[in-house]
Amino acid sequence: MTKPPLTLYLAAPRGFCAGVDRAIKIVEMALEKWGAPVYVRHEIVHNRYVVDGLRARGAVFVEELDECPTDRPVIFSAHGVPKAVPAEAAKRQMLYVDATCPLVSKVHIEAARHHENGLQMVMIGHEGHPETIGTMGQLPPGEVLLVETVADVAKLNVRDPEKLAFITQTTLSVDDTADIVAALKARFPAIVGPHKEDICYATTNRQDAVKAMAPRVEAMLVVGAPNSSNSKRLVEVGAKAGCSYAQLVQRAADIDWRALAGVSSVGVTAGASAPEILIDEVLDAFRARYDLTIEEVVTADENVEFKVPRILREPA
Template identity: 55%
Template sequence: MKNKEIKILLSAPRGFCAGVERAIEIVKKSIKKYGAPVYVRHEIVHNKYVVDSLKAIGAIFIEELEEIKDKTRPVIFSAHGVPKAIPLQATKYKMEYIDATCPLVSKVHREAENLYKAGYHIILIGHNNHPEVIGTMGQLPEGAIDLIQDEHDVEAYELDQNKKIGYTTQTTLSIDDTQNIIKALKKKFPEIKAPFKEDICYATTNRQSAVKNIAKQCDMFFVLGSRNSSNSVRLVEVAEQAGCAHAELIHSESEIPFEQLLNCKTIGISSGASAPEILVEDFINKLKNKFQIKIEEVEIIKENIVFKVPSKLN
């Protein structure tokens, strides 16, 4: 095996986006300011390595505020955003809360609210039960916003003819899939109001473009990320759609398919927006133990976006 040479095309940009970096920083700074433990509602970002490392310094992850025994401790809301009812509940419990919602998700929340105030019925393009979708739908009264997941949902969708209609999207979707859904919506509802600016976040767009750029040259493609990370799962799909015959997600319990790699000359590697670079490094080191590795980083765009943490943590 060790004589086998494999070329790695390392996709860039990859890994942490500004929203994820900000959310992790918020947890760390909160622990520094308030001491441990600090509670976090839902996984701060969808990555086991990140969650475990934050647990180790004093973060306790819960799904609902009722689970918090000591309500004098602060609670942080995850990067995916929360329904409006959650901050209200924290206030009722007299709990201090810090909102780590990604600013790009907050933008979608504001868009949905503005459409609603302007008398529009809203369609949200997204995945059922994803925390970001739950958070966005929870910004408005029940019945004001409907979820559409694919083109079949568009076909089946009925709306009162007198209502104005607008749409927003989950930030971590595949651009190509979303384009098809939007096309179907515009065909069915020619007057539908589009977002002022694209909802799919810059990091999702950049990571997908970077994968598309190299996928066709790769015999296999690997995306480092968690199974419940929407943007990581989309990257696997994007690699296959862009012409790589075999793409797969490498998560915390994955076995590396060394036997299949024996048939590869070139492989591609990327990572989801919530996956730390150390996971990419570990993966490459495991490959180096078995094969002769040559690495070429292929960068399509430099990212220099930074989101500030709330001023009360500085």
């Protein structure tokens, strides 16, 4: 049987960002340096394939510090942790390595600086997401108020409208966040914003690539995990940019081929915690079913690299 023709537009950049790459490298280097098991508090990044691969090599993933023995190294995930976590690890004399993305750490430093200046913080983020929990946990209870939507801004009960600053989760939709920031500035004209956008370069770049791709395709697939904030935002951005079918898939096996019946153009991208091997797997699945033409949609060139902590670069 002749395969139907299909043009597949592949977003660039896509997949791993520098913070994710660094976090995975930290776990791998810790296993090399100290041997297994190495404990990791929370999933190092939100991707089952990555987590399972590291687990097979001797990483043990736990949700809380009290699940870790004191005589083995523990790594904090790329999403960041509340201040109380490293304090508790130090108190228990544990060897710990912080894999928090440097761009998330930048937001933590920002929040601490505003707090020192007597400002109450408003955080734009998703309730319950580990990055939001970690960032809000940098300051005492009540010092960070969370908003998720424009509607939440109207309900804010602040201590002093003249002494406010805002920060954001790094993996949000750029457009949605802009609307919330506008609402904050309209209600609290004195509110102080970050010197530089909190939403990270990788999130912005991946969303820009999706916006460029969306008008050219009939359907879009985002390779990523259902608990990955930046991956879910890519699906939303694709739908808002005019793509009538935008779907999140963890792997090629999750593709709903019936939903793609009759389409002649598909866009493929991947969240910042999805490895290239899973994108290749999706491309192979399309090749098996279609006479495939692949076109890359390039909107940015990424060459960011973050160093791993010194403790891992020093000899054992």
